[in-house]
Each structure stands twice: as C-alpha cells, then as structure tokens.
Amino acid sequence: MNPEAVLEEFRSAGALLQGHFILSSGRRSPTFLQKMTIFSDPARTERLCKALAATITARFGKIDIVVSPAIGGIVPGYETARHLGAKAIFVERDPGGPFELRRGFSIPQGTRAVIVEDIVTTGLSARECLASLKGQGGEIVGAACLIDRSGGRGEIGLPLLSLVTLDIPDYAPDAIPPELAAIPPVKPGSRAIPTK
Ligand SMILES: O=P(O)(O)OC[C@H]1O[C@H](OP(=O)(O)OP(=O)(O)O)[C@H](O)[C@@H]1O
Ligand SMILES: O=C(O)c1cc(=O)[nH]c(=O)[nH]1
Numbered sequence: 192m193n194p195e196a197v198l199e200e201f202r203s204a205g206a207l208l209q210g211h212f213i214l215s216s217g218r219r220s221p222t223f224l225q226k227m228t229i230f231s232d233p234a235r236t237e238r239l240c241k242a243l244a245a246t247i248t249a250r251f252g253k254i255d256i257v258v259s260p261a262i263g264g265i266v267p268g269y270e271t272a273r274h275l276g277a278k279a280i281f282v283e284r285d286p287g288g289p290f291e292l293r294r295g296f297s298i299p300q301g302t303r304a305v306i307v308e309d310i311v312t313t314g315l316s317a318r319e320c321l322a323s324l325k326g327q328g329g330e331i332v333g334a335a336c337l338i339d340r341s342g343g344r345g346e347i348g349l350p351l352l353s354l355v356t357l358d359i360p361d362y363a364p365d366a367i368p369p370e371l372a373a374i375p376p377v378k379p380g381s382r383a384i385p386t387k
C-alpha cells in the first residue's frame with residue numbers, strides 16, 4: 192500500500208481531524224489522526240495492517256510476538272499479528288503509571304518480537320513500551336507503526352518502520368501560535384497528563 196493510499200484511508204474515514212489537540216506527549220497540534228475511527232472499521236483496519244505486516248516481514252523476517260502499547264496499539268497490534276501468524280500481546284498502565292506486561296503475557300527466550308504502534312509523534316510511548324519489556328527473555332527486533340508523524344525524528348531506540356512518514360507540526364504548551372491558542376483544546380488519548 193503506497194503512502195497516498197494510506198492517507199486516503201484516513202481521509203475517507205474522517206480520521207484526519209483539524210482543531211486544537213493535546214497530544215500524549217503534552218505537546219499541542221492543530222492536526223490529529225483519530226486512529227479509533229479507522230479501527231472501528233475492520234475491513235479498513237485489515238487493509239492497513241496487512242500492509243504493515245508485509246513491511247515488517249520484509250525488514251525483520253519471522254516474528255513470533257507483536258507487543259503494543261495500550262490503548263491505541265491493541266487493535267492494530269492484534270490485526271498485524273494475525274497477518275504475521277504471530278501472537279499479539281500488549282502493555283498497559285494504571286493512570287499516570289508506567290507501562291507493564293500483565294495478564295500472564297511474556298516474551299520468552301528464543302522468540303522474536305516487534306512493537307506495533309498506531310501513530311508515532313515523539314516516540315515517547317513506544318520508548319516507554321520498550322523500557323517496560325526489559326528483562327524479558329526474547330529479542331525485541333524493531334518497531335512499526337501505521338503513521339509516523341514525527342518527520343522521521345521520533346526516537347524509539349529501535350529501527351522504526353511506518354506505512355507513511357509525515358511531518359505534522361506540534362508545539363510545546365508554552366509556545367502555541369495564537370491561532371491555535373484561540374481554539375479550546377481537547378485531549379483524545381488515554382494517557383493521564385497533569386493539568387495546570
Ligand atoms: O509518540 P508519542 O508522542 O508517544 O505519541 C503517540 C502515542 O499517542 C497515542 O497514545 P495515547 O497515549 O494518546 O493514548 P491511546 O493509546 O489510548 O490513544 C498513540 O496511540 C501513541 O501511542
Ligand atoms: O501524539 C499523539 O498523542 C497522537 C497524535 C495523533 O495524530 N493521533 C493519536 O492518536 N495520537
């Protein structure tokens with residue numbers, strides 16, 4: 192699937208939003224990719240994740256386990272794993288706490304795992320996911336996401352694949368342009384961000 196076809200999935204689903212968004216990192220942006228609008232449509236999700244699975248296999252070879260950061264990573268992680276013939280597990284957190292592998296999930300010695308994210312903005316969530324896997328026996332060989340909106344600057348600590356790389360502006364909360372500041376902000380994601 193080429194980058195324009197991936198973007199067209201988001202556009203035609205109504206998942207490419209404009210407004211004032213508080214991102215997971217605490218940064219602000221006029222643009223938000225509402226992945227849950229995509230994931231509410233299984234056929235659309237299948238098309239995207241099948242393409243992501245093919246990209247993962249081409250780069251990393253055989254994968255045994257897909258591990259994703261909750262909540263946004265769970266559906267694409269599962270669907271990508273289905274196309275890889277791999278298991279799908281996830282890390283989750285209590286509000287404000289670190290990601291943890293729970294529910295009896297593990298990455299056993301001798302297995303090869305990949306992190307699958309929905310969207311990468313700064314790479315913070317994928318880095319925190321990787322940190323939570325320290326001590327697991329298997330090898331985390333890389334990371335992949337549907338859309339990398341960091342312009343390729345998101346640092347994961349692993350090779351990162353994406354179906355599309357975009358360079359979408361975001362701003363520190365104390366450096367928001369006036370036209371953005373004029374719009375009341377909304378925070379779509381699940382990470383607890385302290386409010387002033
Ligand atoms: O690269 P980053 O700067 O970490 O931003 C991207 C992250 O933001 C979103 O998660 P969020 O924490 O908003 O919660 P969600 O998964 O419940 O949507 C998205 O699912 C990614 O995990
Ligand atoms: O950085 C984020 O929190 C983020 C950006 C985006 O476009 N979509 C999303 O789900 N999260």
Ligand SMILES: [Mg+2]
Nearest residue numbers: 261262263264
């Ligand atoms: Mg997330």
